[in-house]
Amino acid sequence: MCYCQINDFAKAKEEMKIGIVCYPTFGGSGVLASELGLSLAKEHEVHFISYACPVRLQAHNDRVIFHKVDVPPYPLFEYSPYTLALTSKIIDVMEHHRLDIIHVHYAIPHATSAYLAKKALHGKVKIVTTLHGTDVYLLGLNPSYKSIVEFSMENSDSLIAVSEFLKKETLEKFSITRPIAVIPNFVNPEKYKRTGRGKEKIICHISNFRPLKRVADVVQIFGMIVKERDCRLYLVGEGPTRHPAQKLVEKLGLEEKVCFRGNVGDVSKILGKSNLFLLPSQQESFGLAALEAMSSEVPVVATRVGGLPEVIRHGKDGYLAKVGDLDTMAEHCLKILTNEGLAKKMGREARMRVLEKFATEKVVPRYVSLYQKTLVS
Ligand code: GMT
Secondary structure, three states, X not given: OOHHHHHHHHHHHOOOEEEEEOOOOOOHHHHHHHHHHHHHOOOOEEEEEEOOOOOOOOOOOOOEEEEEOOOOOOOOOOOOOHHHHHHHHHHHHHHHHOOOEEEEEOHHHHHHHHHHHHHHOOOOOEEEEEEXXXXXXXXXXXXXXXXXXXXXXXXXXXXXXOOXXXXXXXXXXXXXXXXEEEOOOOEOOOOOOOXXXXXXXXXXXXXXXXXXXXXXHHHHHHHHHHHHOOEEEEEEOOOOOHHHHHHHHHHOOOOOOEEEEEOOOOOHHHHHOOOEEEEOOOOOOOOHHHHHHHHOOOOEEEXXXXXXXXXXXXXXXXXXXXXXXXXXXXXXHHHHHOOHHHHHHHHHHHHHHHHHHHEHHHHHHHHHHHHHHHHHO
């Protein structure tokens, strides 16, 4: 082992200085990145780099430093070059704080900015990229982005997918020779737990209300359920399909029973008092919101797509159905809402699964050991 490797190996064992690049929004990739950074901060120095402070980094934490990317407008630009401003910020933060690792979440454009920064720094930093889903099977496949996404994935020092499904999709859709590690989403079971439920049954849906979340299906399914069993629907999140969903609620005469909660920073309180979580997505690489529900002992009714079957065991933690099969999903929901014993059993099974496979203390060490292997590779 040459000196530099011994030196690197020694470094791999010490406190690391980790830069995390992510979207600051309510979407799953930004949430996961924030929770990862907050957990890493217990033993390492963590720097977040984004255009705004990630929503989950509310409380002050002196081991988590946020660096804002400013993108100055200029009349010549039709589109402000965020990728360049981000690259420049990564270089500055790297040089000033001597980071060991830059971990980017969501390949577009983060993996490209990290690659450019590494080149500018003559390779003095290691790049880890976590693929989160739509950066691979949706946007990443768009001809406007595909070549640079493929290049940036291939040129990351380590590549991670959040599910076996996403790893397979990536290998099938892109020519990647770099090995892809699978590290699932995780959740803090101390934060997401059952808090106590009132008499009224609550069905919850949380998402960014993009078309692939099929929020209209949530409303339609609820319309079928509420005819058979009195209950209430909480719709949490904001996005392009929120307004059409509101129109559908009015059309079906469900205004009294449906509550649009908008974007909520801490969804653990809502989940803690919900009886059922509904996620009829067209596609999900993992389904972090479903995992948060399971940790809260809330059975999940979802679609059998993407990484969801790696999270939810059909008939144990909830039920899975085909995309668009509203009748079956309504039946599954009613089974849970009308059978207290089944609901409790499913909720307990779901939380046990989280504690065994998806809790923070089980998953975060896998990121740390991947960082350490990356440092000495
Ligand atoms: O559409 C969302 O759910 C947001 C999206 C994102 O890119 O932030 O979430 C993706 O990453 C999450 C965290 O890894 C996964 O749990 C979600 O399943 C994934 N979304 C999709 O694949 C649609």
